[in-house]
Amino acid sequence: MLIKLQGGRVYDPAQGWDGKITDIYVRDGRIVATPNANERIDQTYDLQGKVVMAGAIDMHSHIGGGKVNIARMLLPEDHSARLNEHVCHAGCGHLAPSALATGFRYAEMGYTAAFEPAIAPVNARQSHLEMLDTPIIDKGGYAMLGSDDYFLRMLAAKRDQKAINDYVAWILHATQAIGIKVVNPGGISAFKFNQRALDLDEQHDYYQTSPRQVLLALSRAVHELGIPHPLHVHGNNLGVPGNVETTLKTMGASEGYPLHLTHIQFHSYGNEGDRKFSSGAARIAEALNNSPHITADVGQILFNQTVTASGDTMRQFANADLASPNKSVLMDIECDSGCGVVPFKYRDKNFVNALQWSIGLEIFLLCDDPWRVFLTTDHPNGAPFTSYPHLIRLLMDKSFRNDMFSKLNLDAQSMSTLNSIDREYSLYEIAIMTRAGAAKLVGLHDRGHLKVGAAADITVYTEQADKEKMFAKPDYVFKDGTLVVRHGEVVNITWGKTHTVKPDFDQSIERELRDYFARYHTMQMGNFKVSADEIADDGRGGIIEQACIPNREDKA
């Protein structure tokens, strides 16, 4: 089947196309070169005047795994709203949508992939089970390390970097992940030993290791193994006024190895002013602009009810008193990790929340390079992912943004420079942040662009002055060449695949790991590992292995 997408205005930053009017051909799920004149075209879509981009990629969204399911279970009130707009399998929810609703809502907005950023290795099977039940989109995840006993023990024993690399690679295989995440480096573990805070150079009471050492060892491992996605870092001191200092120091902690600082908005707080809470956005943006080895996603907050779900038990415990409604779930997990789920309501008349909103937008607008800053709400922590079209409008429409700003808590307005920033994102820049840049960052070599040979994940919009409307309801969405959404509604249900990396490593480390599980744990090593068969799910799912290019030589 040969499909022609005719005459659209194509924004494909990977090829430098900034609204180029051209045809795109699709065959067997892939983008193909212009066929010979005598080849029969089975279907033509006339896209004159339409905006064409690759399918969007959410590089950080909590879509599957233990804490997401806890969030669902904790908030039955979130699921009681009737789902009547679709003939749809039961299951809905807004803040923590069901697996099925997650796939539908993403596809309806033109997203064709989303990545679960916090797979607790011991919980990887559950993360994948939930993602396997998430239709249409591709998925994948980052395995959390850095508070697991095995790693901290290696670090404390000063094991060599090769041993750490082998363990990191083993974890990627065992959890079927595409990247490595560290959450409050060492801090989830420190909380189990009753430490209530941990700064970058503070020692873990038991292992006598610092977060800085954790960051250096893991970022170096990721780099040397050639994992395309840099170490994904949720830093220390999330949400703490003054944490901008920690974040600036964190940028230097990897000694030049690439780091991705996630939901950086939550880590960009100063402690100036009457209320000892201020914006650190300008300093963060300047540091980002000057640090080519650093990337970040914003984790924008938007005003409404949401639920925060994080691996950061230490910080979620501290935030549990702010829960709204007043209930929260905290868990210590298997000498491996932890989680905390705290419902929260952001209000525009609340000083702190209003400033958080401004700080996120300031970071977006003050960072020069859209290839290194990514559009997220840290779903559902800052807001549910369904608010992306609204966020895009805030970035693209200065007068809309200033209108919103003028409604904020007045003290917060006086502490922000937001309405003095004139920048408006272009469609090209949005395409970088949500497509080409995101694919490059995650290491999806055949996604996020429309070059010949790429997967035919394509979204078609009608350009409108109201960018929220435009991005909320694409005309067409193709997933691997199949039309899955027409006029913002799902017309075909496909199932997507799971993206992974499989770096080489010395398999003999399993001897030590097997013994470790048998002696100290309550599960055998063999059962910890998630098999390819499990992801295949009797043929409905499947693994895509993205390439790694090892860098055993010294860093640049």
Place this chain on the structure above:
Amino acid sequence: MSNQQEDLALTCPACGLLCDDIRIKQQDGHLDVEAQGCALAQSFFQQSVPSAHAKIQGKNVSLAQAVQAASDLLYNSKQSLFCGLGTDVSGMRALLTLVNQTGAYLDHMNSSAGLRNIQVLQQHGWQTTTLTEVKQRADVILIIGSHIVGQHPRFFQRILWQGDALFGERLPEREIIVLGPADLDISVATSPTGKAAQHIVCENAQLPEVLASLHALALGKTIHAEQIAHIPTQTLQQLVDVLRAAKYSVLTWLAKELDFPHAELCIQQITQTVRALNQHTRSSALPLGGSDGDYSVYQVNTWTTGFPIRNRFYQGNAEYDPFHFSAERLQDQSDVRVWISCFQPKPPPTSEGKTIIIGHPALQDCSCDVFIPVRIPGLQQSGTLFRVDSSVSLPIQAVMASELNSLQEVLRQIEEAYHAH
């Protein structure tokens, strides 16, 4: 990655601990639990499974006929009830696909106990832990209401004592305190090194009062009464002192054993005590229990519908009501009842309406309208189960051949026949 030697050990689905170190010897089609097994594991793995046939009104029929009869009953039903639900992750996924088409009430055989915990979670949240954390970190374990081993025979031996310590003291040296009835034999909690558990006698009927007082003391309040339900207040104060001095205490209970009205309020007192203790030191709750795939059913249902259990599916929507949608209340209101019990030959409660039984081959002598035997998960069918601490899930294996289909395959066939109407 190749299968290694330890992968030959099996995972036992008989209780929520999912012990995955069970060694089995296979001889002439018969399995023997060689090592690590408890009584529950033995009766699961060593059961002799009868050869069973699909039946309509007690008469042998082909699978296709039984499937057709089941789908006819469901098609003509005004309100069906799917209950029992003794299945694993795959079975539950298939079941949800079917009930989304047919509409139905849904309830699990263990949900009365399960919902005591879930209601506490949904109303107040909680702070919990998992089995390896308990093994490696808990220096004081307070067991409330029972001694656990009836439900989890290997709880002490495998979770608390077996293996080596990651942090400090040898595992059998930790403190175990049982707050429970006088007739409990707590010698089962004496460790291999001879360390005996402390027994604070408290009948279950007194737990509400005692746990409320424990919570108050943990908050630092003073209680002026000299006794709380025949327990000297001083004993409770000493208990709180021990919990406060602990580095990481664990408070555990079996919701099934707390079988009295408003037991969820008792559980809430436990979880609030944990919360109070965490203001100064570390403490976690550990709700125990589980069998017949209950935790797996709650998990799959939650990521599929947003709700744990006790649902109504109606025109593609799922509703949740932990009170009104109980199978016990609904079984006489529904005209067709589908009873599913794959792990054990547990028969359904008697009922007037039409009954379809899909499950363990040994259920074949139960009287019902349609019977379809299926493979036993963890014995004849591989799959996945969630452990009692919910964070961990494990593969279960097929080690015995079977001529039968899996539950998910039978449900798929029923769905197909239902669509053909």
